Amino acid sequence: MTDLKPVEIEKARDHFEIYDFEGQGKIDCKDLGDLLRSLDTRPTIATITKNGGTKKKGEKMLTFDEFLPIYSQVRKEKEQGTHADFMEGLKVYDKSENGTMLAAELAHVLLSLGERLSDPEVDEIVKCCAGTEDEDGFIKYEPFVKAVMAGPFPEEAQ
């Protein structure tokens, strides 16, 4: 754990304590993903499962000491994706090559490819980040990507 600064460990401990609902010093592995992500990492669901994350409550618990190495490991993962990578991927749907795509196609992509989102999740992300559709249902995807990458409280820089 020598690569984690004391400040980072304290922050991890604070977040851990919020998910430690019983005050027993343990979290439920169902929340492992959310906990890791709240500390600014972006692991895939596969990575989380590999590190012990579960789908249902009550299956497995983790202490803080067991959690730290997982956090340390996940932080190191590269391939986080840049703005350019997003743009490249979505360009496929940009038929007119003018920086817009159908909001419905974006929703479809998120719902059916990769580690799929659910309907309410897609509704939420489109509502928050995609701005308004024009009358034909097109949105500008660059501001969308920027908004998602900025996170929910952009005024508080990480």
Next chain:
Amino acid sequence: MGCAGSAIRYPNSRAVQKFETMSAIERTIKAALLIQRWYRRYRARLEIRRRCYWTIFQSIEYAGEQDQIRLYSFFTDLMTHIACDKSSFSNSIANSLRGRPRILAEIEEEERELWKETNPNLIPIESTYQGPHIHLPLTADQVTLLINSFRKRKLLHAHYVLTLLHEARKILQSKPNINVASTTLSRHITICGDLHGKLDDLLTIFYKNSLPASDNPYIFNGDFVDRGVQSVEVFLLLIACLLVWPDRVFLNRGNHEDFSVNIRYGFIKEIMYKYTRHATRIIQVTEDVYSWLPLATIIDNKVFVVHGGVTDRTDLKKISRMDRHQLITILQPPMIDGKMTCDQEEWDQVVGILWSDPRPQPGCHTNSIRGGGSFFGPDVTEAFLQRYQLERIIRSHECKPDGFEFTHGDRVLTIFSASNYYAEGTNKAAYVKLVGTNLVTQIVMYVSSSHTSNAEIQQRQGYVEQSALRELKQLIYASHLLLIEKFHMEDTEQSGKICIGRWCDIMKEVVGLQLPWRLLCPKIAKLDPLSGNVYYESIFQEYTIQNKLAEQNEPSLLETLYRSKDTLETIFRFIDTDGSGLISMQEFTDACQLLSKHLKTSMHQEEIQDLAKSIDINKDGFIDFNEFLEAFRLVDNDSPSRRSGNHVCGLFCQDER
């Protein structure tokens, strides 16, 4: 457009593949994965903030309940004390303490007394009355009339209020301690949780699910009143429904159907504000109605519906047999001359089912955060269900973000029907329908209001955080002097800063709340960017506590009183037996002394007397304690004319009387 199907094909990451060399579909999948990961991170960051601020509201609420329970156990001790030593307190306090709860030995005598003092005919209806008129027997049309009138903010005349309450008494007296509900005729039943005076939520339920009817039974699972500003209307509406459909509407008693709790959480204040000189009578009958409310309901011998939960000692036979009417208040066992008039065991049983909360840990432990009832685990639930051959428990008592929560392997369902309970944007509400022979669960969520429902999630969260921080700051300011003292002791070099770890410890200790202080620190105080240390004085720069009526007085005394404002108010209301809002100077001094005994802090007699003199503006020997309490304000240091703090009176305003 080709779909990816169910298998996730991760682009080959071993060779760091260039984006351009991937096929179009691989590129799209990669983009999707990236967006999804970023989105989930976005969500998780929002979630942790939400949980953090939820904790603030919940901790403050439960700390208040704990306070109230402690106060009442202090009263109980005092009463046993007073019975032996009559000289220790002035007469008025002694009488007030002895006078509550009222127990008269014979039930017929009690009925006579109650009728004598609260007969509706004692209150004639003026010709100028503009509100709704009702007459017995109550009909469904009149319920609709009441709803429409309440929507228009009309007040029901005290005469009619007493009429309804007395009728309700009669019906409730004939009910058993544990209601029996059946779905054979209706094939479904609807259960609602805490309403807490939110009339708009009750009306939403009736709108979505129709009014009660012979084929539309309802169970209202307690906590109809307190905290929301239309507790009177909610309570009257439920009573009215009970009168029209007495065998289709089931009311369970909650821990807030209790004068001792209402005195702190707003129902008594609301009644006094809306009904002034008739308030005392209404409160008297209401207290009696509470004691006749059944304690639980069992549906089809399968589902146990109760407000709080169960404990490992819960004994339904004992509960069925007891005389529930003895329990005027649940915070204090019924007493005459310092001795309990009911079984300690019976009282424990009722506290257990009305105050307990389910928890994932097995076993049964004292509910330390509320101060009453237990935490019960899945094993306790199983044992209880097996013992009585029941299938599930439906309970309320705890606010949940979605208005409901399953726990204990889905054997326990919490249902909470007051939306935006803590503040705008904090939670949805829900009600549950059990349908068909198998009583299949259908949950309906809703939010009744206003501007935050359409707001984006970050906006709503921002709103919630502001509300939470405001409440927290009030508590922090209430302990200003105590905190500064501790900070100075810690800051040996007089640098104005202390390390964040110690800051958290001191805040937790003095404010008395278990919160994620380290996370909240940057929101409350200024931090030194280099060392991360806290400039502790910065917390107090925004506001000052003031009480215009008592400006000349000792600041530490004022602060102690402000910090215990709710407790002090309880004591005042207790003493104010005629509901006038006025108490004598002697009673005021006694109340402060009682408070100092309870808090185990010292308050100088002369300081209290000076304070009393300065508040007695008319110099007539009487103090308006409402005015005194309302005069406490957090004054904004930047613009002293703008004030935050209680705005209670504005909320209760009705258009007509």
